[in-house]
Amino acid sequence: MESKNIFQERLVEARKKRGLSQDELANKTKLQASAISHFETGSRKPSFDNLKRLADALEITSDYLLGRTNDPSGIIENDPIYRDFENLTAKDRDTARDFMKTLVKRSKKKEGT
């Protein structure tokens, strides 16, 4: 449950640091204000889509929100969501690696904009 607490703490902390109310963050993320409140109290868990919207609006990374790095702009490489990787053939692994590079490029491009 440690990570859940980190997510809650970091969400509240980042929202306050940006000077946003729950309603304002809800508007920026196009989520319901009640959803923000539920995330902060821990009564609802976020989806990846929720995390992405929150991270974008708060100008931090999803990895920071999830407690996977202590750097607000930090990104974790070799994410375990890369599940099933060991079941891939060598050819598919190459495709997966190249595909990851595309995602990294897209992420960097987005950072630059």
Next chain:
Amino acid sequence: MSNPFGKSNARHQSELLLRELGINSLPVCPFLIADKLDIEVKQLPSNNKGVSGMLLRYDSQFGILYATYLENPGFERFSISHEIGHYSLPGHPDIILVDGIHQSRAGFISYDKYEMEADYFAANLLMPTFLFETALDKAGVGLDAIEKLAAQCNTSLTATAIRYAQHAPEAVAIIISTNDLIDYCFMSDTLKEFRGLDWLRKGAPVPGYTFTHNFNKKASNVSDGVRKDGDTNLQHWFGGDHEIEMLEEIIGLGSYGKTLTVLSTSDLPTIEDLDEEEALMESWTPRFKR
């Protein structure tokens, strides 16, 4: 903490996504949805049967890789929708917490719950109830109906058949089998409510005296996608006290290596009919000890 897993949550989340994206007609295109969610989608090149799809993430950038080994576009669309489910469903980021820091969760026994929920999500995304039931009303009954719906939803026969059994108002069942064994069976609510029937369990033998039993003896029936039908009996498949005639329609599922059987009848008596019949039998049974 409320984080309900399961069918209702998956249905709610998939319908929420469709509404948000303004999708309200069939077929639902998972490629389009992925694109709107800014998720890259790419095919896996090999014929490796180990993986049907993967969600990859680099912070807030997501990608889906999907397998094409079955050469079945419906299956591929389902795999992509399943991964969109992992992306959209609350609580699924927990999957990534299965790492060195969280050793205690390394053997997280509920992992299957995530997979099942993503499957429900995918079925609901591609065949949303609010669109599927309208299409079902016009499709008719049996294998023809399933084929029409599969064409309309651009989904695999198997996934459509399951959805069909879950929503059909008639007494129907769909059975997937491999050789002489049952993989799974879905019965419509009407059939489930009919008393005295046994459930066909995974791993149970395909009942003898059925067309499917004979059909599966010839491997080319399955690989060549042969289609057959004939009259069967409810008792042959599900036991019980009533010999009710059913139509048994069978189709080989090609490279999937399995057989789809669709059972349907419009002659299933209602509970009231059965009660009446039993009362009548009772009234005609001589009571020698009176």
